[in-house]
Amino acid sequence: ARTGFAEVVYCARKADEHLLNIYQKLYEEDGEVFGTRASEHQYELVKKVLPDVVYDPVSGILKIEKEKEHIGKVAVCTAGTADISVAEEAAQTAEYFGTHVERIYDVGVSGMHRLFSRLDTIQEANCVVAVAGMEGALASVMGGLVKRPVIAVPTSVGYGASFHGLSALLTMINSCANGIAVVNIDNGFGAGYLATQINRLAEGK
Amino acid sequence: ARTGFAEVVYCARKADEHLLNIYQKLYEEDGEVFGTRASEHQYELVKKVLPDVVYDPVSGILKIEKEKEHIGKVAVCTAGTADISVAEEAAQTAEYFGTHVERIYDVGVSGMHRLFSRLDTIQEANCVVAVAGMEGALASVMGGLVKRPVIAVPTSVGYGASFHGLSALLTMINSCANGIAVVNIDNGFGAGYLATQINRLAEGK
Amino acid sequence: ARTGFAEVVYCARKADEHLLNIYQKLYEEDGEVFGTRASEHQYELVKKVLPDVVYDPVSGILKIEKEKEHIGKVAVCTAGTADISVAEEAAQTAEYFGTHVERIYDVGVSGMHRLFSRLDTIQEANCVVAVAGMEGALASVMGGLVKRPVIAVPTSVGYGASFHGLSALLTMINSCANGIAVVNIDNGFGAGYLATQINRLAEGK
Amino acid sequence: ARTGFAEVVYCARKADEHLLNIYQKLYEEDGEVFGTRASEHQYELVKKVLPDVVYDPVSGILKIEKEKEHIGKVAVCTAGTADISVAEEAAQTAEYFGTHVERIYDVGVSGMHRLFSRLDTIQEANCVVAVAGMEGALASVMGGLVKRPVIAVPTSVGYGASFHGLSALLTMINSCANGIAVVNIDNGFGAGYLATQINRLAEGK
Amino acid sequence: ARTGFAEVVYCARKADEHLLNIYQKLYEEDGEVFGTRASEHQYELVKKVLPDVVYDPVSGILKIEKEKEHIGKVAVCTAGTADISVAEEAAQTAEYFGTHVERIYDVGVSGMHRLFSRLDTIQEANCVVAVAGMEGALASVMGGLVKRPVIAVPTSVGYGASFHGLSALLTMINSCANGIAVVNIDNGFGAGYLATQINRLAEGK
Amino acid sequence: ARTGFAEVVYCARKADEHLLNIYQKLYEEDGEVFGTRASEHQYELVKKVLPDVVYDPVSGILKIEKEKEHIGKVAVCTAGTADISVAEEAAQTAEYFGTHVERIYDVGVSGMHRLFSRLDTIQEANCVVAVAGMEGALASVMGGLVKRPVIAVPTSVGYGASFHGLSALLTMINSCANGIAVVNIDNGFGAGYLATQINRLAEGK
Amino acid sequence: ARTGFAEVVYCARKADEHLLNIYQKLYEEDGEVFGTRASEHQYELVKKVLPDVVYDPVSGILKIEKEKEHIGKVAVCTAGTADISVAEEAAQTAEYFGTHVERIYDVGVSGMHRLFSRLDTIQEANCVVAVAGMEGALASVMGGLVKRPVIAVPTSVGYGASFHGLSALLTMINSCANGIAVVNIDNGFGAGYLATQINRLAEGK
Amino acid sequence: ARTGFAEVVYCARKADEHLLNIYQKLYEEDGEVFGTRASEHQYELVKKVLPDVVYDPVSGILKIEKEKEHIGKVAVCTAGTADISVAEEAAQTAEYFGTHVERIYDVGVSGMHRLFSRLDTIQEANCVVAVAGMEGALASVMGGLVKRPVIAVPTSVGYGASFHGLSALLTMINSCANGIAVVNIDNGFGAGYLATQINRLAEGK
């Protein structure tokens, strides 16, 4: 496409027939196809006509992916284990667009020693995606430790005054660490897309 | 008093005459007197009748304080330098109530090395007061590092989506670290009071 | 653990297999295991491999607990009967960590005579946990009556403008009584943890 | 007037000339005149043409009031001293409309003994006006103690998460005590008006 | 009771056994019993032991009511038909407490001619309960037409920016008409209770 | 211009020199010039170079206006007198764009008889602009009475829970009357512009 | 009707019997009937007695519609495909009231070339309805391109910080383009009604 | 510094003496110094000791800047002229850090033709900074036109429901265009910093 990015399907709320058409059309054109926020039901549906389709219930990604080269390096990190579904949306999106991804999960403030043990990998990446719910402090901690851009993804993980991700979003937008940019709550796709844009620039693409 | 705490004057919005009466009455009864959120004008006013009164323009505290023993240990920490005014309200309140206070300022996520260099002092305290504005991540970081209670004080430092401290308040209330309790935005007094209650328990008072 | 607190399982949203692994691993290491926010389904699941596991549908706690000494005294109070589920999360958490707990339920402003009949017990505690939804006035009332720290837990009990606990949270954060610290809406676990930290200090631990 | 209530002037934001006209016209018609939220400047202005006008800087009331009978009984209570300006707006409004008012100030949760010492007066009133800022718990406490209607007036007294009276408003709207109705933040006039309506009904007017 | 009001059961969220006990106990003591927010299931349950119990699915009221005198007059009005469930909670609560109620439904701004055709009844009432969702303008219109107190009940009827009743609540709290007091969103019970308190005063009780 | 509307100057925050340039340039091009939200200072400034400029301190409009024909009919109504400044911004904007305007001020719910006495004029207009602050009920009342479009302008008039116009905005957006469209708080200009667009269509322009 | 508009049924939450009665009555009176927000279940129900009734599951419209003339021109546009359900509510409402409608769907900022290819049609319309969720930028873009009124309909399409349409609503209310009026979130009916009012004026009705 | 970025002074709220010290120290160390949010007063102050200091009242930047190479290309765009102060903070920050900046101002939806006339420059940049207040639609428009990352900066420009930038922030976070990351309201500094990070990666630094 004009933007240099293959089209990605947002499966949520799509009618069955409509979804099938898109998957078939994109697969025919590109030999691969990638959708986010798919349900088990949509997986069963698509599998009937595209038997090679693969479904990841954690991230909700439904895809047929060609072998491809993955360039550069992006680090995708989460504060807790419940944030992994969003992180996988980010990581697999970036990979689909040809980015090499390192996953560094469950390294929030109650597991900061794990964060420090992976710090080299994080600091070498062209950009870091920091995925966190509840109070979202991971983005700030990360921003203080790396010199490359940090893409912060607030998640809806939490309860009470987390207000479905609003608290984490505000934390990240107000971070006093430098070099942090924020995307919408649970928007793993957006983070993976942006990380790819930055990674490509870094790799001279 | 019944609560074991001397009365403290909240100077903001008090009429001149009213303020003078309270300061004189408390000083006569106790030989000392302590007020928060006082203005320069109020300082000038009180000084005329109580020439020993001391004013700290940073914290807004206006006091005459007797020599007294300071027991136990409370660590009062800030993320940035702009949070010091609130931290001093906390620290001086605790000291007025007989608490020994350690000040550890400007140790937020962009100065985390400074935090680690003071970690011993922080971990030995009976309780920690964490004062931070903007995104307020300091409380979470602190909660992950100490085993004693952390009293988190959000401040109104920041701009834009910090919403005058609301963002920091939400961060702290949603912290995924354990052992964190929150007081009102800019409520240094409340934190110093609570820290004293905990410190006294720890010292067998 | 480094923090002096056994690990607690947050059961909500955990996959079956993952939950079973954690329960088995913790039980093998410690001879006991404690989880919050468990469902009936999770109880059935765990019972198959750990037949001694006990489930409390009111609080959602799923545990095998060793006999242990319970030290000091913490008073856990509720405004209404609907707040008891959160209060039990607090009380049983504190007990699991070795704290002696007194339960004083349904003593809100429409039952204040019941509060006064238990006042001695409340005033003797090392700290008080005040659990209340709707307008959350219990925390203020309590703060005016005791000289020890009050941990206020807003609950999502209520309707309309209670906004799922936000109203109670704001009430508690703004309390004009001294010595009140607030945790997240419905966060009984956090209150029980913090109460234990304070109780241990008071008992010289 | 058709409603049985004399017209009252809302002075805030009125242009000088406009204000003078209203004051003169009402005074000529009724031999008395009553305005709320007046400034010192407006007092000076009106005094030049109506030298008998009286100004109360605490409540902002600017009035010439005829001798009149005051019937029934309404109790106007405040939590703190900073709430008195709003309470006086309520009390003087009710008095202007011919209501007998009892003032019971500074009886919030940190001064509840004072509340109990005046309980007889409060319980005998035809209705109670409860004026409170910060967390606004006074309304709930009052509602639990009296069998007559309680008109709750949240005030903008407070700071931080009091959000200029929003917190007190939510507290009062969500009160679990029965018989509480709420007016706008700082709306002493509305409370005095409503109290008069109820008091008149009680006195058979 | 001390308050002069029979106890009312709030059925929502009550466990079956618990509910049965209360209904039986209150029926034995008083020969009648009244509960709000009951479900069909709770009706079936209670009917087994108290076959005379009557259930109104519109209001969710579950009651056995003795013949009694209904004194005075309260007008209960709604803006639309969807507000009737809340209005019935108010009306039947007031009736249970011995109040004579006039129902005037569906008289909102798009049916104002219907309002004017019933104006006499409304203006003769001791107090008016105005029940409205969406933008809640009925309360203001009513306040401009009657000289007795108006109790405004915002409802959660609406969609989009009605925010589950918040919009109507704000409308009513800010009304520029005099003599309006507000209760919580959907709180028909509270309005019926308060209307009874006022009606009793008017009838010299 | 391409849109058929002369350019209008938004004076607020414009630097002196910049403002002068725009006024001179537009006056030279069009023989007239029209600006909103101008200050006294800006009036003095522009008068020096364009002595014919006229300033209306109520609306903040600063203009030199040619004689022109005013077609059709638009009714601009306000709930109170404090809303007139916004209404005049709307009315004069529409007039500048060649619209015939009828002003019907101070006809809110407490002055509804005045509204009814002007109903004919209102119902004959091509469109109605309803300007109201506080609870903003005027728009709903108007929508129920006219069959032409109603443009609702919430104003920031009010205090407490009016939240600077938010309450009125929500009221208007949620109106259960048909044919109401809403513009931003205090946006008289936008309402006058839109009213002109509709009026022109009605007049076949 | 007095307003010149046939009555429309709001089916949501209507009881079966009640709904049937209205459909039968309106059909008998007018030979046609039109309802919004109907469910499949309601379709089955009405079909039994009015077999000619037609149901559109996308928009939720349930109608029997007479042949009629459609006058003028209104353009109904959407940003994405998920907004079509709301757009169809607007379009079919306008058509039911006799308006000629052009549909221009899926022309948001990521498909702006499609917008430009239909620009002539849009610019010739008497008024434009712009339907968009997420960030709602379509209304601003449209307002910059057309000289006729734009009715902006925010939709609840989106996730995270879209807050069920609040973000789109704020975008549209704050638009810096001129000639934009806003209706409630998802209020296709209101937009179709208003568009008809404007279209009729333009067509001299 | 470790991060590869020179230290920048946040001048707001800094005490005079403190500010002077920082400026002198940084100037001595680096031969240049750069501060944001400085006041006229602070300029006068610093000029006395560092006469070469330059102050830009539009952006509030106070700096002494060395000649340096500016690499790559970043496009800084604004919707209106009132957004230029924030845009200049971004542009000058990026320039101070060695970035080549193109300024493209006043190209919002009412001036979109100006945007299209500069499209080549925008599309060639390594990254785009989009600065907009009010409804903030510029970021979405930009995101639809460029394939490089867009850093969106909401500004507090606007009135009424713009809520000091919140509306623009929500618009930008919810953008349906891909490749948009958001920083805090008015945070030009943060955008310039992040743009530099991305530009450096693109230039192989």
Ligand SMILES: Nc1ncnc2c1ncn2[C@@H]1O[C@H](COP(=O)(O)O)[C@@H](O)[C@H]1O
């Ligand atoms: N109800 C609860 N609310 C908040 N935190 C909890 C709760 N129960 C357990 N936790 C915390 O969650 C941690 C376990 O999280 P996880 O690793 O996701 O099981 C525990 O160590 C506790 O700190």
Ligand SMILES: Nc1ncnc2c1ncn2[C@@H]1O[C@H](COP(=O)(O)O)[C@@H](O)[C@H]1O
């Ligand atoms: N619909 C209602 N909304 C609010 N409060 C109610 C309602 N129905 C009953 N109540 C109150 O709830 C009390 C009983 O609460 P509970 O002890 O939980 O059954 C009653 O005495 C009433 O004061």
Ligand SMILES: Nc1ncnc2c1ncn2[C@@H]1O[C@H](COP(=O)(O)O)[C@@H](O)[C@H]1O
């Ligand atoms: N009071 C107002 N509110 C909103 N927009 C206005 C107002 N007055 C003028 N405008 C718009 O602002 C544009 C001029 O903005 P500017 O170029 O900043 O002077 C005019 O063309 C109008 O579209």
Ligand SMILES: Nc1ncnc2c1ncn2[C@@H]1O[C@H](COP(=O)(O)O)[C@@H](O)[C@H]1O
């Ligand atoms: N306008 C600004 N907004 C946000 N952060 C800033 C701004 N200007 C400078 N900073 C940051 O604030 C730090 C300095 O803060 P301080 O130590 O308080 O002077 C700098 O290193 C920057 O990271």
Ligand SMILES: [Mg+2]
């Ligand atoms: Mg960094």
Ligand SMILES: [Mg+2]
């Ligand atoms: Mg800890």
Ligand SMILES: [Mg+2]
């Ligand atoms: Mg206390």
Ligand SMILES: [Mg+2]
């Ligand atoms: Mg009561």
Ligand SMILES: [Mg+2]
């Ligand atoms: Mg009235």
Ligand SMILES: [Mg+2]
């Ligand atoms: Mg109408």
Ligand SMILES: [Mg+2]
């Ligand atoms: Mg336009």
Ligand SMILES: [Mg+2]
């Ligand atoms: Mg793009």
